[in-house]
Amino acid sequence: MEQDSSSFAAHNSRRASIPICRHYAAPITARRASRLTPCIDTNEHLQIPFHGFSSASATTATTTTTTTTMKTRPSRATRWLKHGSARLLVACCVLSCLLIPTFSSSTGGIVSAQPNPYDPEKSRLRGHFLHITDIHPDEHYITGGSISSSCHRNTTDDDDEEDRLTMMRPGRRDGGYGGIYGASYSICDSPFTLANATFDWIDKNLIGTIDFVIWTGDNARHDSDNEYPRTQKEIEDLNREIANRFLETFAPDKDDPYQQRIPIVPSIGNNDVYPHNIMQAGPNRILQHFSEIWAEFIPESQFHTFQHGGYFHVEVVPGKISILSLNTLYFFNQNAAVDGCVDEDEPGTDQMDWLMVELESLRRRGMTAYLTGHVPPARKSYSPSCYVRYTDIALRYQDVIVGHLYGHANIDHFFILSQATLLEDEGRRGRDRIAEFDSDSDEISIGQGNGQIALTSGRKARSWDDESDHEYDPFTKLGLSSYLIELWEQYADIPKRAKMTDYAIVNVSPSVVPTYNPTLRVYTYQLAIEKSAAKRSLSLSPPLPLDIEAEGYDDEEDEEYESFADEYEVDEQGKNKKKKKKDKKKKPKKPKKPKRPANPPAAPPITFGFPLNYTQYWVNLTQANAEAKKPEYTVEYRSREDWGLQNLSVPEWLGLAKKIVHSEKVKAKYTALMVVLTGTENDHY
Numbered sequence: 001m002e003q004d005s006s007s008f009a010a011h012n013s014r015r016a017s018i019p020i021c022r023h024y025a026a027p028i029t030a031r032r033a034s035r036l037t038p039c040i041d042t043n044e045h046l047q048i049p050f051h052g053f054s055s056a057s058a059t060t061a062t063t064t065t066t067t068t069t070m071k072t073r074p075s076r077a078t079r080w081l082k083h084g085s086a087r088l089l090v091a092c093c094v095l096s097c098l099l100i101p102t103f104s105s106s107t108g109g110i111v112s113a114q115p116n117p118y119d120p121e122k123s124r125l126r127g128h129f130l131h132i133t134d135i136h137p138d139e140h141y142i143t144g145g146s147i148s149s150s151c152h153r154n155t156t157d158d159d160d161e162e163d164r165l166t167m168m169r170p171g172r173r174d175g176g177y178g179g180i181y182g183a184s185y186s187i188c189d190s191p192f193t194l195a196n197a198t199f200d201w202i203d204k205n206l207i208g209t210i211d212f213v214i215w216t217g218d219n220a221r222h223d224s225d226n227e228y229p230r231t232q233k234e235i236e237d238l239n240r241e242i243a244n245r246f247l248e249t250f251a252p253d254k255d256d257p258y259q260q261r262i263p264i265v266p267s268i269g270n271n272d273v274y275p276h277n278i279m280q281a282g283p284n285r286i287l288q289h290f291s292e293i294w295a296e297f298i299p300e301s302q303f304h305t306f307q308h309g310g311y312f313h314v315e316v317v318p319g320k321i322s323i324l325s326l327n328t329l330y331f332f333n334q335n336a337a338v339d340g341c342v343d344e345d346e347p348g349t350d351q352m353d354w355l356m357v358e359l360e361s362l363r364r365r366g367m368t369a370y371l372t373g374h375v376p377p378a379r380k381s382y383s384p385s386c387y388v389r390y391t392d393i394a395l396r397y398q399d400v401i402v403g404h405l406y407g408h409a410n411i412d413h414f415f416i417l418s419q420a421t422l423l424e425d426e427g428r429r430g431r432d433r434i435a436e437f438d439s440d441s442d443e444i445s446i447g448q449g450n451g452q453i454a455l456t457s458g459r460k461a462r463s464w465d466d467e468s469d470h471e472y473d474p475f476t477k478l479g480l481s482s483y484l485i486e487l488w489e490q491y492a493d494i495p496k497r498a499k500m501t502d503y504a505i506v507n508v509s510p511s512v513v514p515t516y517n518p519t520l521r522v523y524t525y526q527l528a529i530e531k532s533a534a535k536r537s538l539s540l541s542p543p544l545p546l547d548i549e550a551e552g553y554d555d556e557e558d559e560e561y562e563s564f565a566d567e568y569e570v571d572e573q574g575k576n577k578k579k580k581k582k583d584k585k586k587k588p589k590k591p592k593k594p595k596r597p598a599n600p601p602a603a604p605p606i607t608f609g610f611p612l613n614y615t616q617y618w619v620n621l622t623q624a625n626a627e628a629k630k631p632e633y634t635v636e637y638r639s640r641e642d643w644g645l646q647n648l649s650v651p652e653w654l655g656l657a658k659k660i661v662h663s664e665k666v667k668a669k670y671t672a673l674m675v676v677l678t679g680t681e682n683d684h685y
Helices: 005-017 055-069 076-081 084-099 192-205 232-249 285-293 300-309 347-365 384-396 420-424 480-492 531-540 621-627 639-643 650-662 664-674
Strands: 102-104 109-111 128-132 212-215 264-266 312-317 321-325 368-372 401-406 413-418 435-437 444-446 503-508 519-525 568-570 576-578 611-618 634-638
Touching: 128 192, 192 232, 212 312, 232 264, 232 285, 264 321, 285 300, 300 312, 300 347, 321 347, 347 368, 347 384, 384 413, 384 420, 384 503, 413 420, 413 480, 413 650, 480 650, 503 650, 611 639, 634 639, 650 664
Parallel strands: 128 212, 212 264, 321 368, 368 401, 401 503
Antiparallel strands: 128 519, 312 321, 413 503, 435 444, 519 611, 568 576, 611 634
C-alpha cells in the first residue's frame, strides 16, 4: 500500500527506537533488509474498553492521558482526576480490563494474550493427531464417466484418446468407469461425494480424540483433460472450499465458550497453484490468496513470514510441540521459477535459513518439532542443493525434530536421509543444476535423469507446460517398479553396525484421492513423562559420532616433519654429523577446512511429542461403489501390531528396512500396503 511522504517520514523518525525482528539469521543484504519487520509492542495500540464507564467518561480518560503526555495546560478533566476517588475508580477499571481475557473472533472463543504453557493436570490433550493429504476434489467428475476422460464424460476410451494429456501418474488410463465415490487405481480425481464422506467420517470418529491436524496440500484437481483445462479461479475456489470444510468440521463446541479450534497446519501442494509446480519468490498473488483463505490457520505472528515465502510454524502444544509447515515448491526441481538453495537471493535459501533459526530457537526452549510439507525431500524430487541442505538440517537438529511428514507421492512408504549424502553430493554443492549443452543447437537439457526438459534461452526459460514435466517425478518412465529398485537399494545399504545419529526417517502418507484407495493416518505421540524417566533418557542416547567435514575428509597431515637431509650434514670423514639447529621460524600450518559439527543424539522416545505409533485407515472403494453406501474408513494396519515397531524412532525404522530387503514375505506385505491393497504393486504405468 502506498504511503504519503508525511507518514513515511513519521515512520522513519521512529525506526531508531523500534527493535527489528529478524525471521532468519543470514547476512543483511538490501533485499533482505526490506523484509525485516519492526517489533512494535501491540499493547501500545490496543484499544481497551473501559467497562463500567459511559462513552463520555472513556473519552475524558483518553483526553487526559494525551494532554498530560504533551505537558500542556491541565484541562478540567485532569484537575478532576486529582480527586482520589476518581483516580481510584479509573485504576480499578483499567486493571479489571487487563485481567479479563480478550475475545478472539478467529477462534470463536476466549483466549489469553499469550499461549498458556502445557499443564498435564489441566490438559485436555489426547495424544493423537491426524495427517491428511492429497484430497484432489474434482467438480467435473461424473458417476459413470470413462476413466480415459478422467471421469469427466460418458464416452469410450477411443473417443478420449486425443483429449487426454500425457501424465506420468499411477493408475488405469482406460478400461473402466467412475463409481459414485470414485474410481480406485485410476487417473480420476476425487468426486465431492468422496471428499464429503471423508470429512463426515472425521467428524463422526475423530473429533474429540485428536489434538491437531497436519494437512499437506493438493486440494485442486490434476490438469489431465484438455477439454476441461484448469484455471486460476477454479484452483482458488477449490482451495477455499476445502479450507472451509476443515473450518466446519473442526469448529469449536458452541456450548463451551472456552473451547478453541484445534490447530490445523496446512501446506501448499504443487497442484494448488497455477500453473502447477510453479511458484515465484514471494510476496506474490498466490501467497496473498492463501494468506486470506488460511487466515484461521496461520498465527498472526507468522503472517509476514507466510506472505513472504509460504512457510510458517505453529506451536500446537505451547511450549512443547511446534509444527513447521514448509513451502516445498521452493525446493522442488520441477519449479522452473526458482533455482535451488545456494544463491542468497533464492527463496529456497531464505526458507532454509529461516528453518535453522526456528529449530535453534526450539532447541534452546527444549521443544520438539515436526517438519511437514507436500513434496517429500527425495533425491529425485528436490534440487541437489536443497536436498543436501535439508539432509544436513535433519541430522543437525535430530534432537529437536521428531518427525518428517509428507504427501504428494500417493504411495505408502518411508525412506532414509543419511550422513553419507553429505559426502556423496559434495561435488554438487554450490551447483544446483548441471546443464549439458548441445553443440548443434541452443537447447539445454537438465541432467537430472527424470525427463528431458528443454530450455530455450537460459535456466529460467524452461517450458511450464512441457508434457515431459512429470508430476510424479520419483517414478520416471518405468513406473513404481523403478522407484522400488532405488528404495530397496537404499534399505540394503544400511550397514550392520549403523550409527543411529547418521540417519533420519521421512514418512510419506498415501492420499485421499483414489490413485489407489483413499486413506487417512492417525499418529499417537508421547504425552507427559515422569521425572525419573527423564533422568533415564540419558542412557538411551547413542554416543556422538566422529566429526565429518562438510566438504569431505581433510587429508592434510596434522604435523610437518623435516627430511633426513635437512636434519643431518656429512663431515669431511664422511660421517653423519647432526646439524646445529638454527633459530628459524616454523612454517605455519595450512588452515584446515571447517568441520561440520557432530550430529547430536536423537530425541529418545520418552520425549514429549515423540511419535509412538500410527494407525492407517482406508476405504475399500470397490465395495463402497458396489453397495452404493457412504464409505467408512476402517483400519488397514497398525505400525506396532503389524510391523512390530515399538515406536517410530530411527532404530525401529532401520530394523524394518533390513527385514524388507532380507525377507520376500515381508517385502510382499510391504508393497501390498504401499498401494493400499489394490493388488497393483506389480503393475507398470
